[in-house]
Amino acid sequence: GRKKKERKSSLGVPKFLNRLLGMNMKRQSLVFDYFMKTLDDAIQTAKTNGKYDVGIKSLKGQSIEFLKRPQSFCFRGLNGPNESVELYSVQLDAGLSPEAIMEMYNNLVGGEGTVDTDGSVDLTNDSPGQGWHGTNRTRSGGRRRNEIVTGFYVDNRDFYQVTEKVFFIHNPGPDSDKCLVVRPNTGKKVESKTSLTNKFHKHRFGTGNAISVQRAMEIWRREYDLADIPFSEYYQKSCRGRHRESYVFAGSIVPILNKILVAGRYHGSDNENTKKPFNVVRVEVSNAAELNSDMIQQPSSPEQIQDGDDEMLQADPVVGDEDDIGKGVARELVNKTSKVRFRGAITKYRDNDKNTHLDPTGSYFVKFSDGRKLEMDAEQVNHGRRKFEKEVNRLVSIGMPREDASSIDEHTKGASLAKTKLRKPILHDGEEDPDEFERNFEQEYLDVVPSSIVGLMFHREDFHEHVLQGLSKRLMQMGVETTRSLYNLERLEKAEAQRKEEE
Numbered sequence: 001g002r003k004k005k006e007r008k009s010s011l012g013v014p015k016f017l018n019r020l021l022g023m024n025m026k027r028q029s030l031v032f033d034y035f036m037k038t039l040d041d042a043i044q045t046a047k048t049n050g051k052y053d054v055g056i057k058s059l060k061g062q063s064i065e066f067l068k069r070p071q072s073f074c075f076r077g078l079n080g081p082n083e084s085v086e087l088y089s090v091q092l093d094a095g096l097s098p099e100a101i102m103e104m105y106n107n108l109v110g111g112e113g114t115v116d117t118d119g120s121v122d123l124t125n126d127s128p129g130q131g132w133h134g135t136n137r138t139r140s141g142g143r144r145r146n147e148i149v150t151g152f153y154v155d156n157r158d159f160y161q162v163t164e165k166v167f168f169i170h171n172p173g174p175d176s177d178k179c180l181v182v183r184p185n186t187g188k189k190v191e192s193k194t195s196l197t198n199k200f201h202k203h204r205f206g207t208g209n210a211i212s213v214q215r216a217m218e219i220w221r222r223e224y225d226l227a228d229i230p231f232s233e234y235y236q237k238s239c240r241g242r243h244r245e246s247y248v249f250a251g252s253i254v255p256i257l258n259k260i261l262v263a264g265r266y267h268g269s270d271n272e273n274t275k276k277p278f279n280v281v282r283v284e285v286s287n288a289a290e291l292n293s294d295m296i297q298q299p300s301s302p303e304q305i306q307d308g309d310d311e312m313l314q315a316d317p318v319v320g321d322e323d324d325i326g327k328g329v330a331r332e333l334v335n336k337t338s339k340v341r342f343r344g345a346i347t348k349y350r351d352n353d354k355n356t357h358l359d360p361t362g363s364y365f366v367k368f369s370d371g372r373k374l375e376m377d378a379e380q381v382n383h384g385r386r387k388f389e390k391e392v393n394r395l396v397s398i399g400m401p402r403e404d405a406s407s408i409d410e411h412t413k414g415a416s417l418a419k420t421k422l423r424k425p426i427l428h429d430g431e432e433d434p435d436e437f438e439r440n441f442e443q444e445y446l447d448v449v450p451s452s453i454v455g456l457m458f459h460r461e462d463f464h465e466h467v468l469q470g471l472s473k474r475l476m477q478m479g480v481e482t483t484r485s486l487y488n489l490e491r492l493e494k495a496e497a498q499r500k501e502e503e
Contacts, residue, residue, distance in 0.1 A: 016035070020032060055280070056280050056281065056282050056454060057279050057280065057281050057282070058281070058282045058283075058284075059090065059092060059246070059281050059282070059283050059457075060187070060188075061092040061093050061094045061095075061187065061244075062093050062094075062095060062096060062097065062100060062187070063091075063092070063093035063286065064090065064091070064092050064093075064283065064284065064285050064286065065090070065091045065285050065286060065287040066088055066089065066090060066091075066285050066287060066288065066291060066449065067089040067090070067091050067245070068089060068291070069291055069445055069449055070086040070087055070088045070089075070250075070445050070449065071086065071087040071442060071445065072084050072085070072086050072251075072442065072443050072444065072445040073085045073086075073087070073438065073441045073442050073443070073468075073483075074423070074441055074443060074483050074486060075256050075259075075441055075471065075472075075475060075480070076252075076255060076256065076480070077475075077480040077481035077482075077485075077486065078481055078486070078489075079255075080252065080255060081486050081490075083251075083252035083255060084251050084252060084443070085249060085250070085251045085252060085253055085256070086249070086250050086251040086445065086453075086455075087247060087248070087249055087464060087468070088247065088248045088250060088283070088453060088455070089245060089246075089247055090245070090246045090247070090248055090283055090285070091243065091244075091245055092243070092244045092245075092246065093242055093243055094185070094186055094187045094231075094242050094243075094244055095183075095184055095185050095186070095187055095224055095227055095242030096182055096183075096184060096187045096188065096224075097224060098184075098217050098220050098221050098224060101168055101182060101184075101220060102217065104168070104182070105152075105168065105213065108150065108170050109150060109151075148169065148171045148179060148193060148196055148197065148200070149169075149171065149210065150169065150170045150171050151168070151169065151210050152166060152167065152168050152169075152210065152211050152212075152213060152215075152216035153166070153167045153168075153169060153210055153211065154166050154167070154211055154216075154219065155167070159237055160236055160237065161236065162226065162235060162236040162239075163219060163222050163223055163226065163236065164219055165183075165223070165239065166183075166184065166211075166216055166219040166220050166223060167181060167182065167183060168181070168182040168216070169181055169182075169196065170182075171193075177192060177193050177194070178190045178191065178192050178193060179191055179192075179193055179196055181196070183223075184220050184223040184224040184227060184242075185223060185224070185226075185227035185235075185239060185240060185241065185242045186240070186242070187242075223235075223239070224242075226239075227239070227240075227241050227242040228241070228242065228243070229241035229242075229243065230243050230244075230245070231243060231244035231245070231461075232461070244461075245461060246457055246461065247457065247458070247461075247463075247464035248281060248283055248453065248455040248456065248457045249455050249456040249457075249464070249467075250453040250454065250455030250456075251455075253455065253456060256471070257456075259471055259474065259475075260456065260467060260471060261278075262470075262474075263466070263467045263468075263469075263470035263471040263474070264277055264278060264458055264463065264466075264467050264470075265277065277458050277459055277460070277463065278456050278457060278458045278459065279456075279457050279459070280454065280455070280456060280457075281454070281455060281456075281457045282452065282453075282454050283452060283453050283454075283455070284451065284452040285451060285452070286451075288449045288450060288451040289451075291449045292448050292449050314386065314389070315382070315385040315386050315388065315389035316385070317378075317382045317385065318346070318349075318360065318364065318378055318381050318382060318385070319360060320349065320351065320359075320360025320361070320362060320378070321349065322349065324346050324349050324364065324381075325346050325347065325348065325349060326345055326346060327345065327346050327385065328343060328344070328345055328385070328388040328389075328392070328406060329343070329344050329345065329346060329366050329368075329376075329381055329384035329385055329387075329388055330342065330343050330344070330384050330387035330388040330390075330391055331344070331368060331374075331384055331387070332387065340446060341387070341391065342368040342369050342370045342372070343368065343369050343388060343391065344366050344367050344368035344369060344372075344384075345366065345367060346364050346365070346366050346381065347365050347366065347367050347373075348364070348365040349362060349363075349364055349365075350362055350363045350364075350365070354377070355377040355378065358377055358378045358379055359378065360378050361378075362378075363375050363376070363377065364376045364377070364378070364380075364381045366381070366384070391405075392405045392406050393405075422487060422490050422491060422494070423443045423444075423483055423486060423487050423490070424443055424444040424446070424487075425442070425443050425444075425482070425483040425484040425486075425487050426439055426442040426443060426444070426483070427439055427440060427442075427482075427483075427484055428484075429484060429488070431484075432482075436469070437468075437469055437472035437473045437475075437476055438468040438469060438471075438472040440472065440476065440482040440483070440484070441472055441475065441480075441482055441483055442483065443483045
């Protein structure tokens, strides 16, 4: 029995394919087609049951943006005070514009059509159902005619009272059992030829429903405009809006992943009927810079300075030679609720043809404590010098030695303490929210919004609220420290460290 089990466990796909080579070509074709059919059925069953692992899935659409800056939470308490979980709200436009589908049509079919600004179409070839008829391979290795023709189709059944449904279908040829199907409101998807053939036979659309490109673009424009609504709304039966809002958990989620999944009612069951309620997704957005624009660098001219000059002490101005290298410069990132200051030093001066209206002319290169390297002119550097001097004098006034206060070295004990950035809890001291537990663990997000993230996305649009509530309630019951508790501890530790530094 044991040898039989060992022999069985040693059989796998590589050995199967190796033995397949020992058969004649006809048997190879028959067995391999059967193997691929069985594999496709197993994959389809896994997808139906929610057990198919697609790895990291990229969110795709003609437009993907973050709706706002993310929410930030610290769920680990003292076990991970510097580990945060962010919740991003993602707006995805899943549709495909008439201009985009026209470009795809031209690339796939070889036409030369364009869509004008008024929605009309200029064509050199406007016959219905352009493309490849072709055949499919059968199980026996033969060929069967396939009536799926690349082109535009409509579903004009009576219950579509607002507008006909328009489709673009591309049949790639006999070596694929799938077709590309595109809709104005949902974009691109892949569908099996068997599924499409069944729809043709049920008269949802067929060769008689193939339409000209001109007419297709008229309907496409109409549907695309009608679909300019949220995904949760319909513009007619079975036709949803193209704007979908999703929520993605990112950041340090691995240490609390099991707790998140339990809060999401997923326990890793082996039951085939238990579907995974989430996907691991990659999100790349186009508006990160816009969201970071309210966290701007200090203005380049004195007229735009937010802090009055009377608040800044004088500092030795730069003179335009090697003596300027090593001088301290500060820059600020400010938004509506917070201000972060980074210190740095001039690393290079270059007397080039830039900034000839200033004295000294040329460019300064400055490296800051957050790793940024910026090219600045003399006016910007002198402004940063005054801010740097203001910061130094503030630290000296509370008892820090001037040598430490002026040091750019991040390892200087006094300077490190001075630059410690405390978290900013959402709730005030002594305040707890008994209804929205997650607010007890929420803190202001002070970092730069990234342009891409990888995280956990639950299928249901509103399920993130349930996950946050369930997770936070459990952590409160376990006695995990809230962000307010962590803030109070950090403040005490910083005050004690400063007191020792003064002694």
